[in-house]
Amino acid sequence: MKQNIQARSGNRVVITYDGNTIGAMKSVRMNDDYAPEGVSGIGDIHMIEYVPTVARHTLTCQQVVLKKSSMRMAGIAFENGDAALQGLVFDVEVFDKDDGTLLKKYMGVSYASGDVEISANAIVISSGQFNALDTAGTSI
Template sequence: MKQNKKVRSGNEIIVLFDGQQVGMCRSVRGSDDYGPDAASGIGDIHVAEWVPTQARHSLSVSNMVLIKSNMMALGLTPENGDAVLQGLVFDLEMYAKADGQLLRKYLGVSYASGDIDIQAHQIVVASGQFMALDVTGKGA
């Protein structure tokens, strides 16, 4: 018997704040946009190359469960816009379940918008949009 190495299944997506797990996600879709701008010479309308101008890493998340007790212990329960202005950010890491390999890591993630459902003992982000400062890992 041999292990299938062409397809990954059972991946794990965890939410970390200061290296401590505060939640997990069911689904994350990452989008990377490097804002390419056309570079051309004077008197030449043809683009010589596309120059990256700004990296924008956005995430669409569905079914993110945040562990309320872990967040409260770390002081991470923003009440309103004033609390959000504190600028608290977290990391989102995606691991292969089979071997624990880090597939992708989004750094300095901030909540942008979404729907939140608060239930007993947990906070569920049913759908959310996030922005990250940087990303590492090839996801393979």
């Protein structure tokens, strides 16, 4: 018998703070933008190169689930502007579900914005947007 697994599916996304896993994300959209700026010569309208100017790593997620507390109690989502000034950061790691390989990691992640939806006969849903200082991993 031969096992035919050629595509990754059902990966695990975890939130780590101070080296400890404190939660997970139900879904995450990861965006890496290097803000390329076009370079041309004087008197020439044709681009000769696109130079990266700043690395922006953005994570957008739905339903962040923490093990023992809410996002606000853990300091991941801020209660108010004063809490935002504390500068707390964490990491987000994506692992292969089958063999546990680390596929992608975002370091120095901080909360940017988010919302909470409360509706009848449904669970409370939190979504958020986060910014990361750096990223590593080539498997995704």
